[in-house]
Amino acid sequence: MRSRSLLAFLVVVALGSATSVGAEKHLAELDQSKAFLTAHCVSCHGNEKSKGDHNFETFSDKEWNDRELLNDLLTVLREKEMPPKKAEKKPSAKEVAAFEKLLAKQYLAIKSTLPGVLTRLNRAEYENTINDAFFTKLEVKNHLPVDNTRDGFDNEGDKLVMSPYAMDSYFRVASGIAEKVVGGMPGPSTTVHSYYNGKVRRLGSKGFARYEHTNDGVTVEGFRYHDLSTIGFKYAVIWPGYYDVKINGHFTFYDASIDHKERDLNFKVALGKENERLSITTNVDPKISREALSAQEFLLSDKVRVYLEPGQNLVLNSHSYFYPLPKDLSKLTRIPPFPRDDKLAKLPKTNLHLISAEVTGPFYDSWPPKNDFYKTYYEDLKGDDPHEKCQQFIKKLAVKLFRRPVSDSELKRFFDVAKKRYETDENVLDAVQAALTMMLCSPKFLYKVEGDSLNLDDYAIASRLSYFLWNSLPDDRLIKLASEGKLKDSSVRSAEALRML
Template sequence: MMQVRTFLVGLACAYCAVVGAKSIAADQRSNQASAGFKSDIAPFLSTHCMRCHGADAQKGDRRFDWLDGSIADENVLVDYQDILDQLNLGEMPPADEKQPSDTSRRRVIQWLTRRIEMHHQMRSTAHGVTALRRLNAREYSNTVRDLLHLNMQMFDPTATFPKDETVEHLDNNGEALVTSGYLLSRYLTAADQVVQRAIGPIDQPKPQTWTFRSGFRQQPEIDQVHRKTNKFSHMTLYDVIGADKHEGAYGPIDQFRDGVPIDGFYEIKIKAEAVNRFHPYDDEFLGTDRAEPLRLGIRPGNRRVGKLHLPQPIEPLLAEIELADEQKWYTTRVWLDKGFTPRFTFRNGLMDARSLWTKLIKKYPDQFPDNIANGIVAKRFNAIQHGKLPQIRLHEIEIRGPLFSQWPTRSQRELLGKDLENAASGADLQTDKLREHLVRFMTRAYRRPVKSDELDRVLTLIKSRKSGGRNSLQAFGDGIKAVLCSPSFLYLDEGERKTLSNHALASRLAYFLWSSMPDQRLTDLAESGELADNGTLRREVDRLLNAPQSDAMIHGFLDSWLTLRDLGAAPPDRGIFREYYQYDLVTAMRTESQLFARHLIDQDLSLVNFIDSNFSFANKRLAMMYGIDAPPGPDFQRVLFDDDRRGGLLGQASVLTVSANGIDTSPVVRGVWVLENFLGTPPSPPPPDVEPLDPDTRNAKTIREQLQKHRKIASCNDCHRKIDPLGFALENYDPIGRWRTHYRRTPIDASGKLPDGQSFDDIVGLKALLMQRQRPFAKSLTEKLLAYAMGRSVTANDRPDVEQILNRVESSDWGFRELIHQIVQSDSFHQK
């Protein structure tokens, strides 16, 4: 015993000696840093920084006169990091202040870099901590879908959830994802809906057939004409669904208004034709293209939600068919939820037919009877009766279903397997059977092995419900609802240690790249411990990125990084931007950015393409808006640019539209957007006592003159010298991203000067300057993507990981896919 005690004492002494030596070395380095601060850094700050960031003034809420070379807390670390970043960017000192020599600037940058690295090395806790993070709305829906194999096209269990709050535009930041009493009640309702859909009918429904050959009423305004012209013998579509006052945009089946009786796949046969594709009118007048086949779309509708001939909140495009210019039969298969009915639409149809009736007769009077009475009723009748407008006619419709490829359904088998029929028949399921099914389900739902006490609680609940009169199936369903309302399902369990467990790592990876739960392969690798191997992890990242589910990451990240979730929130003026609505450009804009990011990932192309590139993706109408050769057909294709105005994100219509207000453009709004989202250097908020544009600037003739006067206010100049040049560079793009050279009669001046004094003439020149700043842009993108991946904000303590990621990605020519790999391999990603 004495020998053991002596050994432990000796071990303790040796440990103390090592720690003491490290402490002495750290103190020596700290003393050296303090000496360097006094001799080199303090004089530099005094000469170049204190006038704006000293005792008398604190621009941007930054004060540096109390810095002494030490880093006592997070606030001081942030101050040093800000100084270093501004010096590296060349934005400080401002161009109108006394400039340091290159030697002096490099010496300060080197000292700051070493001092910050030393601080991180000395810290025992090197990373931020992810707040307890619940699933956001889209993650919840995706997880429910994958857990129970549900079709979610028409079902949104989060429809009544409170809107998720965001931090730096990220909707998956744990700090903002709070839980309220109201949300808990919504979870209960959602769980009930989910379980009902998963269990569904026990007996396989027999397919039914509904046939419609006449009685095609559509909407009152159109019906009064069709009653006379065709006696409702066929359905006729005129408008696109983007029209303002719809007439013939949606073709519901009036006799089938109550919809299908049960969820499932339904086969729809349609006898249809394209009519008047080769019409006698000017294509530009109608906004159509006779070279395109007319395209029929199918969207769901629910009369309990609203009128079937008008837009509804949930109406995904279920199918699209190109029609021949003669009557033919077409067959398609679509999913329909109970109560939903198919509605037919004209994908490339007319725009605002209500106003077109009158315009048509006025433009082509020789093609219509003389003395047509005034009023919309008479004009509509004559335009339909005598006109030759492009239209789609449906003569017969047959619906058959529901059709199931397997029974019981995959959802039912996921819950009870072969015991479903026994439970449904009233047979009592034994505890060992219940336990077997629950272990499998709860392990998947909790994304880790289920604990015995968790399992026992659900079993006790099921037994209690059975003793209260519920049959085995009903009681089991109540147990599943309890699982779906459990914190272990609603929150990401990251374990008790600082480093993520294997299962927590699998979840973080899956929610990063798929916005959903881990699949079975990922779970198996976590269980075996193989996921901890860097090679295995890299292969899994590639597998997940190559799967179609990774579109969820692209959509979710672009919605946050580029604020694309706000695209369409400020719709432009219908009179000025007609094509935006007729050709559904908002969808095309979003699709372009998503396909662009997808291509960079798939090909591991340089993320510098986000700054500038000679290619993008467009469909015919978006390409026409860009003034480039339009690809044939309605699909998106890779397109090349002959000039430099369109390349990169700053030339994409999605970015240019989301950074406008729908009515006009603002250099300030767009400049702030570029600083905040594209460059990751958001300006400070304006002082509370200064209006966005001071009243004294109202006599200025142009927005540039207004802002020049505004910048004469000392408290405004510091931010606007960063904001305004970036915004003016984008002024050649109108509110939906079309190129322009004038504001009505006034020529646009898109020139500017960056804070470091470099000038440019237009967006092409600005992008050339940004291409010289590839690393700062890459740093901004890395920090945003890392925050999205971890579910928390990036802090100053993550800076070593960020720098390491940047160094490795830079050596791979800034490959975007490689950036994702390096984020997943980083210490920050593997820790809470």
């Protein structure tokens, strides 16, 4: 008993001594800092004059523990803004370096005692993360609340708050994403775009009057009324798959000998099928790139089938000059360029008058489709038991979305939700969809979880690297290095940063 009392006494003395020494050192550093400020700063920041509302004659323990003030002092010293060049008594470089060292040490000491900030994904990071995880090009950030900013930055943890209104928005977006990404085979539906050509002209330079009209999600443009016209379909593709497109309209003919700069004359004539030449292309996003991903030609009287991913648009081109059609309309081929020939100018030209466009789909040869998402998360699932396959599917998604291994207790919540959904229609993909909605609303997905320790683990390092350089989640290589514990090695981090850049 006496030995225990003695041990307790020694611990108290040791702690008291340590506290005493720490306090003395703290006061010494405060006095040194105050001496520097008194010698070089109080002439402009003192009792008589306090520029920037800073009075360093009263600099005390309160100011010494003001993290924002210390940060301001460090900034002006490192930027060499203070002391000013015109100061009568300037400190030596050695004195400035010593003062900076004191400030930096105190700043870091204060920072280490502050509670950590749990940083939410901002809207751009959220959109990039789901698109990189699911191999999609979904535009979702405009459906989420606008992020608060500080000094123009929208990734400050303490500014990225979560309110009940925001959580409701995130839930609705998560439900929509899960529905688009995974689930049972959707049935085809038909969307009809109707168009009235009102000959709306947007004036430009002489000879280049531009016709433009938008009606019911269809935009038609051409440099002249009889020129090649491009028709863009503002068709919101929800499901990836094949879509049938049927164009309803007629062609007109004009005589090249008429001066069309003065007036436009169009004559409706009965043309043969070979002159009803159209081509259709798919573009991911015309704002980013106008390069056609695929193209095929067909006749006005035909129905054409194209493959579309979410985020893709349809673009229809009608060509003024006659050009031979390929025999096989089912293959996606690039359109050869028109020959540069003066004789073409003398040939009859045609122009499409669009009445309506019907888009029907999606259609599938099999389900699930063989896209990158299902190849990555579904194809190599083992076993025949639907519950086992469902759990394997969910675990793969959880590890990807949470950017780190997921415990069995965490996974159980998602398994239970999926099991309950499976009992309603016995569809594994619909069950995964329910679990995915829940995952996308989880704090482990919405926030950059870095653990309780000040020392980051490898998975936190992987996320910091990827969100700093890519604004998105870590790729498979970063996660593999994290699982092997290699990202704490500075040489490995440097090599990965160069690879990512």
